[in-house]
Amino acid sequence: MKSDKNTRLGVVLMNLGTPVEPTPKAVRQFLEEFLGDRRVVEIPRLIWWPILYGIILPFRSPKVARLYKEIWLPEGSPLKVITEKQVDALQSRFSSGDVQVTYAMTYGAPKLEQRISELESSGVDKIVVLPLYPQYSATTTAAIYDQFAKLIVRQRNISNVTIHKEYYSRRDYIIALANSVRRHWEAGEQSEKLLFSFHGIPKRCVDKGDPYELQSRKTAQLVAEELGLVESQWAISFQSRLGKAEWLKPYTDLLLESWGREGVESVDVLCPAFASDCLETVEEIDKENREIFLSSGGKRFEYIPCLNDSVDHIDLLEKIVTEYRI
Incomplete structure (x- = not known):
């Protein structure tokens, strides 16, 4: 990373992470770190370790590796490639040299x-860590706080770091999401239903005080209002559940299946919890859940991509960063 005497603010865009390659070994390493985090899985270790090391890692790693291989890009995983594009696009907004943008991953590298x-070696005065999780959850954003806490315990001269907690109801975020839907409709046609599919978390997390569900529902409501939709035109659901415990409902796959059987012919799906397209959107939603809906009687399934490196998204990130340039 180049040093610039004019750089005063460092920005770290932060996402979940990705395997370094679509192989069982690389996926196993990634899943071991990810699913070994107590923030992600709160089950007592004496119960969880046998499940993780005896069942999930040996049997799930090869399956997930095959799924990654289907969506892998020449430059790497979609999450990594898109995150790097976001960094480049955001950095281009600060040509004066007083802001330096990079990225990190909670699991994996960097x-x-x-x-x-x-960033500190390059001469910045303060650093903003911007998690690309619009809705806060202890299972995602809090893990970033944990990593920083472990770092400062080892530091004598504490880093001047601020973590931006959430932006689920920001007006510019809502507008960006609504604009992505509008553009999709303008390029084709509006479906009978707009489904907001958020990444799920165990219900017990919410019962213990996690605000993720409330924030997700607020995001969906605000976007629906911005689009002028009535209640019958949209719904919210939660995807990517793991294990037998109850997760937030309704489940995306079961809702799409029921819609197909009930005669809903067309659906548009948006995933507001994801800032970048990844395995959970490209494969799980646009492939797996597409097939579920169509095989259940649906006629048309349209996936609306994440904000990724769109102008609206970079505008939003730029505004957040600018608020810290004091």
Whole structure:
């Protein structure tokens, strides 16, 4: 990373992470770190370790590796490629040299500690960590706080770091999502239903105080209002559940299946919890859940891509960063 004497603010865009390659070994390494985090899975370790090491890692890793291989790009995984494009696009907004943008991953590489060290060495005065999770959850954003907490315990001169907690109801975020839907409709046609599919979390997390469900529902409501939709035209659901415990409902796959059987002919699906397209959107939604809806009687399934490196998204990120340039 190049040093610039004019750089005063460092920005770290932060996402979940990705395997380094679509192989069982690389996927196993990634899943071991990810699913081994107590923030992600709160089951007592004596119960969870046998499940993780005896069942999930040996049997799920090859399956997930095959799924990654289907969506892998020449430059790497979609999540990594898109995150790098977001960094480049955001950096181009700060040509004066007083803002330096990079990225880190909660699981895998590059690590937050590495990026903070690089930014401090380049001469920044303060750092903003911007998690690309619009809705806060202890299962995602809090894991970033944990990593920084572990870092400062080892530091004598504490880094001047601020973590931006959430942006689920920001007007510019809502507008960006609504505009992505409008553009999709303008390029084709509006479906009978607009489904907001959020990544799920165990219901017990919400019961313990996690605000994720409320924030997700608020995001969906605000976007629906911005689009002028009536209640019958949209719905919210939760995807990507793991294990037998109850997760947030309704489940995306079961809702789409029921819609197909009930005669709903067309659906548009938006995934507002994801800032970048990844395995959970490209494969799980646009492939797996598409097939579920169509095989259940649906006629047309349209996936609306994440904000990715769209102008509206970079505008939003630029505004957030600018608020820290004091």
